[in-house]
Amino acid sequence: MAYSQSYDVAIIGGGIAGLSVALRLPAHLRVALFTKGQLGESNTRYAQGGLTVALGADDSPELHFQDTIAAGAGLCDEAAVRILAEEAPAAVRWLIAMGVQFDRAQPGTDAHATADGLLLGREAAHSRWRVLHAGGDATGAEIERALTLALRNRSSLDLFEETYVRSLRVENEICTGLEAIDRDGRTFTVDARATILANGGAGGLWLHTSNPAGATADGLALAWRAGATLTDLEFMQFHPTVLAVDGGSHLVSEAVRGEGAYLRNHAGERFMPRYHQLAELAPRDVVARSILSEMLSEGTDCQYLDLRHLPADRVYARFPTISAICRKYGLDLAGDLVPVAPAAHYCMGGVMTDTFGRTTRAGLYAVGEVACTGVHGANRLASNSLLEGLVFGLRLAGGLAGTLAEQDIPSARRPIAIPVYDDRSRDEALLRVELDRESMLQARRDLRQVMWQYVSLRRDRQGLLEARNQLYELRSTILAKATATQNGQQFSIAWLETINMFKAAELVIAAALQRRESRGSHWRLDYNTPDETLAGRHYVFQPMQYAQSLRSTAGDDVSDRLTYVGEAGDHKGPPFPTPPPSPLRTDDEASKKPTCVRGGVEGGGDPCGRSGALAEDGLEEVPSHA
Ligand SMILES: Cc1cc2nc3c(=O)[nH]c(=O)nc-3n(C[C@H](O)[C@H](O)[C@H](O)COP(=O)(O)OP(=O)(O)OC[C@H]3O[C@@H](n4cnc5c(N)ncnc54)[C@H](O)[C@@H]3O)c2cc1C
Helix, strand or coil, X not given: CCEEEEEEEEEECCCHHHHHHHHHCCCCCCEEEECCCCCCCCHHHHCCCCEECCCCCCCCHHHHHHHHHHHCCCCCCHHHHHHHHHHHHHHXXXXXXXXXXXXXXXCCCCCXXXXXXXXXXXXXXXXXXXXXXXXXXXXXXXXXXXXXXXXXXXXXXXXXXXXXXXXXXEECCEEEEEEEECCCCCEEEEEEEEEEECCCCCHHHCCCECCCCCCCCHHHHHHHHCCCCEECCCXXXXXXXXXXXXXXXXXXXXXXXXXXXXXXXXXXXECHHHHCCCHHHCCHHHHHHHHHHHHHHHCCCCEEEECCCCCHHHHHHHCHHHHHHHHHCCXXXXXXEEEEEEEEEEECCEEECCCCCECCCECEEECHHHEECCCCCCCCCCCCHHHHHXXXXXXXXXXXXXXXXXXXXXXCCCCCECCEECCHHHHHHHHCEECCHHHHHHHHHHHHHHHHHHCCCCECHXXXXXXXXXXXXXXXXXXXXXXXXCCCCCCCHHHHHHHXXXXXXXXXXXXXXXXXXCECCECECCECCCCHHHCCCCEEEEEXXXXXXXXXXXXXXXXXXXXXXXXXXHXXXXXXCCCCCCXXXXXXXXXXXXXXXXXXXXXXXXXCCCCHHHHHCCCCECCCCC
């Protein structure tokens, strides 16, 4: 270990979430902020559409609350949504005070605007005009610009750019800091009284994604290995309209449809009115699946956005970034039919937190896309994610400023059902080897292809089991090809990211298998309607070796409902009570099976790659110690 440093707060991530926390913390706290690329390179930078806030004369936080709840399809945490909607106006004022310049209405125009002139846009499933934007469609870039500028002026903050956080440190069940690799390849440790995951999304797990290259789900994997609880991982939002051109993965913002663009199939038909009464402004998952249905029924690989009926000057002025991207590919946004297709976009699930960012692991916090506060439920309302990072980032900073002394208090949020898995041995096997670069890149491509083919917009049991088997095979191939690392040998960051991608992908598949219904962004062909008994129910994951501490923090009401799934032989902690039949197993198949079996997730295998057949060989009930 090259060196070690101490801070009050360590923040992993320099997107809107990490920056909001860092800038809101009191100046007397010593803060370290880590970004794996250069500061500013993040999902935040690419956000086009905008940031939601109920500031219009005909709008209110209550209406924003209602729209968010409706989009969330029965899984939103209402208290968290209320905070989001009610604290949004003050949070936006803070952002403006930090130097963010949102677009303003030209005097004398009939544009929708706030009383003090902020221009308001409209996006799918919003009942009012309430989306602030900057530079037309460069909202995230403007937010990153202003906040990174402010950050560089903070003397109480040490910035570690191009520094990769590879693991979290846990001592006596408390997260006490992290281990990182700096830009010169040196490993060092940081002690921190509070460690904050603000490391963004997981879009990189899928072959087609709107996310930039860094979205490799590092935060989910770090939290998992530190024993924190993850939840709602089956809910990945697929953006309906990513430009379908060779070699690009550029988003065409929802705001384009908000401005009046139509979707057309290859026959020229405006098809959305056939699928939903809100047509192009239907919720995101509906639009994405409708586009996919048209693609499948036509046997084509894209559909078209049509803005030809809108004034060209208005289109170019409102969407300068998207217009420029289109031009790069020989397309005119206002004059051509623009080819689009769905792609992985936003991870609704994540590290489970309460509304002050506390995870179930004391000393560890999470905020932004990596976190799951419950505000998005099964489907995020457009432009609520920048806002979530902002509002909950400010709250986390406020909470920390007041309670750092009591940092060992874990989240008060209570999970409902807790399948628990243990796969340390498989993780550790990958962490002991290194692949050559070409094989590693191939493994990534294969993983992303598997996730796209079986775990994207249309899922079913057979496909999910196939995905699980294929990932297991991929791991085996990697281990066969890889070379053992020598003592002290440095891992490449790309390899560490790839291991994280495997971890997160396996958990997403497990969650998707477990939820046997269609809800929000999770669409199962074999259970193609919502199951009302599952409304409000969340699947929660935690490695088995930490299950006892979770149980002790979860309280009796919840531990009674633990669904305990894992490897019996690995259970070395204090006794568990006999779990009762899971309230989540309602179908015929489940009622015939014991609830609590080793590998007892749907399909019989564990979630981490082994096939049902393999896992069932030697299946045994988890011993009852009660
Ligand atoms: C193309 C696109 C358009 C979007 N448009 C909108 C929109 O209009 N409105 C909206 O509300 N949302 C939008 N979103 C979603 C929104 O941008 C993100 O959800 C949000 O910006 C996430 O912010 P964050 O701070 O949580 O993470 P990010 O902005 O992704 O930041 C992650 C940070 O973590 C760092 N990091 C990650 N792993 C490590 C590690 N291991 N070690 C060190 N550092 C690490 C990265 O370097 C980066 O600094 C869009 C997303 C995309 C991709």
